[in-house]
Structure formats: C-alpha cells, structure tokens
Amino acid sequence: MIGKAGIGTILDLLRVRSAATPAATAFQVLVQNKSWQPTNWEQFVQAAGRVGARLTDFGVRKGDHVGIMAATSLDWEYAQMGALFAGAVVAGIDPEYPADQLNHVIENLGLSVLFVQNRSVFAKIPLELRQQISVFIFFEGESQQKNEFSMINLLVEQETDTSICLPDVLPQDEAVIVFSSGTTGMPKAIIFTHEQVIMAVEAIMRVFNDLSSQTILLCWLPLSNLFQRIVNFCAIKIGASSYILSDPRDLMRYVKQVNPDVLIGVPKVLERVHSGVVDHIEGRVWPLRMLARWAIRIGYKRAAARSDRGDSFGLMNKLLWKQAENMFLRRLRMVFGSRVRYLVSGSAAMPVWLLRWFDAIGLPVYEVYGISENVIPVAVNSSGSRKLGAVGKPLLPNEIKLTMDGEILVRGPGVFKGYQDRKEESNLRFSPDGYWHTGDLGELDTAGFLSIVGRKSDVFKTSAGKWIAPVRIEERLGRIAYVEQSVVFQYESGKIVAVIVVDLEKCAQKTSAVRYSEVSLHMENMAKNKLHQILETDINAELEDLPLYQRPVYVAVTDKFFTVSGGELTVNMKVRRSIVAQRFSAYFENTVCKSDQGRAENGHVVMSGPTIFFI
Incomplete structure (x- = not known):
C-alpha cells in the first residue's frame, strides 16, 4: 500500500x-x-x-x-x-x-x-x-x-x-528483524515489512501531530531495540533533527545541552531523575528546601485540579502556582533543557506516583504500550487523550479485545505473521479470527483506556486460592528511594517472596551509623539492626494498605544489580522472572524457609512484617 x-x-x-x-x-x-x-x-x-x-x-x-x-x-x-x-x-x-x-x-x-x-x-x-x-x-x-x-x-x-x-x-518486502524480549526463554525473530513500518510511522504521527521539522530529538536508546528505530523513522517523516548519544549513561550529562522538544525514555531512567532531584532538594539549606517542597506541593494541587479528579483550584492557588512556577518549577524542568514539552515512556509500566510527580513539576509523561509482535504501538496516551495509570487508548488501526481472564488480544496490519522458522508455534497464539494473544493481562474502562495488570505467565494463585499480580507489589517496593529493582514470585512452599536490589550508598545516607565503605565491604556483618529498622519502616509503609495475602513473607536484599549480561534482564530491560526465581530460590530454601516467622535464626532479624535477610 x-x-x-x-x-x-x-x-x-x-x-x-x-x-x-x-x-x-x-x-x-x-x-x-x-x-x-x-x-x-x-x-x-x-x-x-x-x-x-x-x-x-x-x-x-x-x-x-x-x-x-x-x-x-x-x-x-x-x-x-x-x-x-x-x-x-x-x-x-x-x-x-x-x-x-x-x-x-x-x-x-x-x-x-x-x-x-x-x-x-x-x-x-x-x-x-x-x-x-x-x-x-x-x-x-x-x-x-x-x-x-x-x-x-x-x-x-x-x-x-x-x-x-x-x-x-517494494512495500511488501521484508525490512527489519526484531526479537521477542526473551523473558521466558530464548529471543525469537520477528520480521516486519516496509509497508508495516510505514503504517507505524503514520499511526504515531497522527497522534503526535505537534512535532515538525523544527523539532529536536535525542536518540539515546539502543537502536537494536525497535522503539528507538521507529522514533528515528518518525524523525525522517517530519524532518526533525536527532542528536545521537552512543552511551545511555551520558543522557543527563548532555540532555540540557541538546535541549530537545520531546524526550523518549523508560521508567527506570525517569525514576533515577526523580531520585536525583529529590536528593538534591534535601541537600539544600533549610529555606531553599522548604521553598522547593512548597512549590512541588502547589504543583501537585494544580495537576490534580487539571485531571479528571476535578479538585478545585481557586484564584489564590493560581497566584501561588505562578509564584512556584517562576521561583522553582521552571528551573527544575531545566534539567531536561528549556524546550522540553513532554516525555514519552515505553518498555514498561511507569508507577502512578512517579507520573504524578512529573505532572506536579509541569512535565507530563505520556505512556505508550507496545509488544514486539506488533510494529504499531498497541495503545498510547497523548496530550488530547490521557489517563494516569493507563497506557492509553488503542492506536488505530489496531483492534483490541480482552479474553474472559483479561488477556489482551490485538489484531491489525502491524501484527507480524509469525516467528521466523516457528510458524506452527506462532499459530497457536493466534485466535481463529486473527487476534494475537499478547500474554499481557489488562483492563478496559468505559472511556476506552487500557490498563496493564501484569503478565499472564507471572500471575499466580496462593494456597488460599487468591490470585496475585506481582507487578503491583513490585511497584510498591519500587517507591522506596533506595530500592533500584524488585522481583516478587511464589516460592515452592507457596509463600510470596521478594528479592530487592538496593543502592547501598542511598541506604547509608539514611543513617549516620553506617558509612558507604563499611556497607559495601561488610554487608553481612554491618550494623544490621539499623538497616533492618530502615527496611522494616519503609517496606511496611509501602505495603500496609495491601491485603495480608498480597504481602511478601520473606524479602531477600542484595546490592548486586540485575543486568542484561548477567542474564536477569532482557535487552529491553525487562526482568527475566524465571531466571531470578531460579537463582534466588536456594537462598530462601537454605536460609529463611527453614525458620519459623516470628523468631530470629542464624542472625536474621525477624519483623512483624516480612522476614528480611541479606545476600
């Protein structure tokens, strides 16, 4: 076509x-x-x-x-x-x-x-x-x-x-090969034609029609990932200029210099930006710290008033917001440059609390949901159609429906024809009427917004017959400032367990009793009582409004980050849950699950909440 x-x-x-x-x-x-x-x-x-x-x-x-x-x-x-x-x-x-x-x-x-x-x-x-x-x-x-x-x-x-x-x-000729994320096994090859790529570009530009030849973009995500490649094809369509960064770690070093109109990102990077800004604010002298907190509170009020929640925002608040904007919020946004209008986030769900924080500083984040098997994003949020906590409305020409158990199915011209050399396996995931089973669980509200609940393969049932979506618990744990990564799964005994990766330097900042060097050199023998108090307070605070059956019984704490090269993450930065569970199960077996909750054993401090131990 x-x-x-x-x-x-x-x-x-x-x-x-x-x-x-x-x-x-x-x-x-x-x-x-x-x-x-x-x-x-x-x-x-x-x-x-x-x-x-x-x-x-x-x-x-x-x-x-x-x-x-x-x-x-x-x-x-x-x-x-x-x-x-x-x-x-x-x-x-x-x-x-x-x-x-x-x-x-x-x-x-x-x-x-x-x-x-x-x-x-x-x-x-x-x-x-x-x-x-x-x-x-x-x-x-x-x-x-x-x-x-x-x-x-x-x-x-x-x-x-x-x-x-x-x-x-020709349009029908094959153009690009991408790979499935490999969260549950080896990556599988997916082929898209020239025609399909052009359809994706046109569908995206119909939604983000505020971009033009004057737009400046920053190309910093891996081009082996289709997300960044499609963005660059869109730049060709409109004639935008793209600044290329080879090392993703240089993003915050150069983003202000590049001064983009729109920044494409992933939740983990935006979480680190938030953490860095908060740490900077808390390190300021008392008057400036109080001013920053006040300005962000006003920003929260304004964002709530502009959302569907309908909170009132009277004349006095408008005047206060203008002061907050001029004195602090505008300068805070300058971390991304003076031109940035909004951020676009993909690859994984972004926590609602983080979306609200960016709204408060005046920088909306539009979440996009896609799957490897469809070159056209499945659903998008945009300036004209947005809901926090949802991944947006289905992007035409996609058609979406949910199965009885909530699995998201998608059909459309951007959907692939089957994995390379594995067509029979692929056919099993196509419905008789041509819908692809994404493996993601979702919800559609009456306004047509799609929300992601989790992966169908990740959801499990407890011994009490309760269904658990790990991603919702992981989102809570991810709110803790020093928790960089978290994985929740069901241990063989049927108990819910969690592995959290902590930034030890940030942990140490919360207590004067432990210096960073001491923490990194003596993790197993450091001042456990102090760190257990910190973990107990923070973990319980985030989980307290969850039903008891959704709370992890055991939490393993490590400072060894999950990585792609280590095999715990896919190249799309998604957790390979089965690999993490396999690698950490021995720790739960040998160290924790032999002890009864409510008493200390082998030097572990047992709390009224989860039992915590260090690896």
Whole structure:
C-alpha cells in the first residue's frame, strides 16, 4: 500500500525527506565529547547509498539478512539504510546479550553480513558462528582478514558506486528483524515489512501531530531495540533533527545541552531523575528546601485540579502556582533543557506516583504500550487523550479485545505473521479470527483506556486460592528511594517472596551509623539492626494498605544489580522472572524457609512484617 505522498517503503520515506529539505540537519553527532557535528539529509542519503552499493558489491542480494551488533551511532543508521538500499533485511543485535542468547540469535539469523562495533564485540561471537558469516564490517578499528572491512572505507566514495545497480524495493518486502524480549526463554525473530513500518510511522504521527521539522530529538536508546528505530523513522517523516548519544549513561550529562522538544525514555531512567532531584532538594539549606517542597506541593494541587479528579483550584492557588512556577518549577524542568514539552515512556509500566510527580513539576509523561509482535504501538496516551495509570487508548488501526481472564488480544496490519522458522508455534497464539494473544493481562474502562495488570505467565494463585499480580507489589517496593529493582514470585512452599536490589550508598545516607565503605565491604556483618529498622519502616509503609495475602513473607536484599549480561534482564530491560526465581530460590530454601516467622535464626532479624535477610 502506497500512501498519498507515494511513500510505500522506508527508502521512499528517506528519499522524499532528502528531496524536500536536503540541506536541513538530519543528525548531530558528538565529536570527542566536545562539539556536535551535523549531517544533513542529502549527505546522509548519499553516504547510505554508498554503503548499499558496497554491500551489493560484496554479494548481498535482495532478501538477505544483514545484522548490526553495535552501540547507537550514526554508523548504525548508515548501516541500516545502506542494507535497505541493497534490498536486505536488517537485524539489530544487542551487544549486551548474554552468551547463550547471543549465540542463539546469530545462529538462527542466517546472516550474510554482520556490522560490529569493534574487536571486543567481535570476540563475543564463537568461531564456529563466525565461519557462517561471509563479511564483517567494523565501525571501529582496521580489518585483519580478507572478509573484514572497516566502515570508514565503505563511506568513502568509490568509482564503481555509480555502476552498481541497486534492487527495486517494494512495500511488501521484508525490512527489519526484531526479537521477542526473551523473558521466558530464548529471543525469537520477528520480521516486519516496509509497508508495516510505514503504517507505524503514520499511526504515531497522527497522534503526535505537534512535532515538525523544527523539532529536536535525542536518540539515546539502543537502536537494536525497535522503539528507538521507529522514533528515528518518525524523525525522517517530519524532518526533525536527532542528536545521537552512543552511551545511555551520558543522557543527563548532555540532555540540557541538546535541549530537545520531546524526550523518549523508560521508567527506570525517569525514576533515577526523580531520585536525583529529590536528593538534591534535601541537600539544600533549610529555606531553599522548604521553598522547593512548597512549590512541588502547589504543583501537585494544580495537576490534580487539571485531571479528571476535578479538585478545585481557586484564584489564590493560581497566584501561588505562578509564584512556584517562576521561583522553582521552571528551573527544575531545566534539567531536561528549556524546550522540553513532554516525555514519552515505553518498555514498561511507569508507577502512578512517579507520573504524578512529573505532572506536579509541569512535565507530563505520556505512556505508550507496545509488544514486539506488533510494529504499531498497541495503545498510547497523548496530550488530547490521557489517563494516569493507563497506557492509553488503542492506536488505530489496531483492534483490541480482552479474553474472559483479561488477556489482551490485538489484531491489525502491524501484527507480524509469525516467528521466523516457528510458524506452527506462532499459530497457536493466534485466535481463529486473527487476534494475537499478547500474554499481557489488562483492563478496559468505559472511556476506552487500557490498563496493564501484569503478565499472564507471572500471575499466580496462593494456597488460599487468591490470585496475585506481582507487578503491583513490585511497584510498591519500587517507591522506596533506595530500592533500584524488585522481583516478587511464589516460592515452592507457596509463600510470596521478594528479592530487592538496593543502592547501598542511598541506604547509608539514611543513617549516620553506617558509612558507604563499611556497607559495601561488610554487608553481612554491618550494623544490621539499623538497616533492618530502615527496611522494616519503609517496606511496611509501602505495603500496609495491601491485603495480608498480597504481602511478601520473606524479602531477600542484595546490592548486586540485575543486568542484561548477567542474564536477569532482557535487552529491553525487562526482568527475566524465571531466571531470578531460579537463582534466588536456594537462598530462601537454605536460609529463611527453614525458620519459623516470628523468631530470629542464624542472625536474621525477624519483623512483624516480612522476614528480611541479606545476600
């Protein structure tokens, strides 16, 4: 299907943009952490075309699979567009995949060419898998073998480039390969066509129609993830300029300098921003601390009045809010720059309390809900249609319905046709009328807003016959300032248990009795009573309004963060719950579950709430 502007493929999208605004800035890249170097649309198309010509010269043919295993960069974009010019299908491979998942992904892709960041990333690929790939192209470093090339040489204009005939790419041709999150097993390959990607771009831009060629965006999430890639395709559609950051850890260092109009993010990053701001406020002298708290309280009142809750906000409050805005709130938002209008959050549900805090400082967060198997976001919140705690209304042309047990089903042109080489398995998750079973549990209200309850595979029934959605308990635990990650699951005995990852430095700040160095070196033998008091107070405060049957009986505390490389997180930063449960079950078996609740054993302090122990 070709749209009114004649755009049926990603390449059409790029060509139309380059023809319309050839000299406008497409991307800005940070050079040696000092200055930003621009690339305009005409330059970008020409460079990507040269990469496409060289790939064709290397023997890449229409329909071949080309992988990119590297950090977010302008070279990543050149590689992707160059491969599409050559008619190839582009697979983004996260370099941080655990070894077993990385091997599985590469083995099953059947790659002709693989772009890699450098030698250290290349070394992660076993020799037997390297031998299955014809050509390697390095973003950094020089080639060493006959089948190795450097990206810098591909970008240099060659005499043969003009004589190479690139294939015709059609809307129905395959374009990109993404992977399922791998929360319950190995990632599975998902293929989308050019036509499907263009549909996603058009659907998104119908909702976020306030963005234009004057918009500045910050590209900082991994491009191996479809979320950031689709955002960049949308930038091509409207002609927006994208500043590229290769290291996500540099986000807060450069966001004010970039000064974006909209920032795309994930809940965990926004939680850290909130935590950093609160810590900064609490570290100020008493008058400034009180002023900041007052201003945010006024912000909360205004946000509540503007929401569907209908709280009154009279003339006096309006005057006070203007003072709060001028004296503090506007400067607080400057952490994201002076232009930012709103944030867009995806990948995971954002806690309602955090949404309200950002509302209070005048920076709304619009949650978006998507699944790997649908290139079009399933539901979105936007300025004209938003509900806190919901992921928005279904985004057309998606169709959504719920099963009797609350599972979300979706049907539409953006839904994939089935996992690569696993069509029979995929067919089992399609309903007879063509709806895909997402595996997510949800609720639809009378206004059409969709809320996510949790994963169907995560929900469990207690021995008392009560259903538990772990995500709701984890959200409560996540409110605690020093809790960075939490996982709730049912132990073999049927009891609800939790593993929480704490930031020890933040813990130590709550008590003068324990210095950070002491905490990190002597976690098992430190001043347990003091930390147990802190944990007891904070955990009980967050869980006290939950029914008893929803509260964890045991809580294991660790300072070892869950990571992608460690296997506890997917590349989309989602917890692999079964892996965490498997790794921590032995601690519950050997240390806690042998003791009776209500008495101390083996040096553990047992509270009236959960029994807490350190790992």
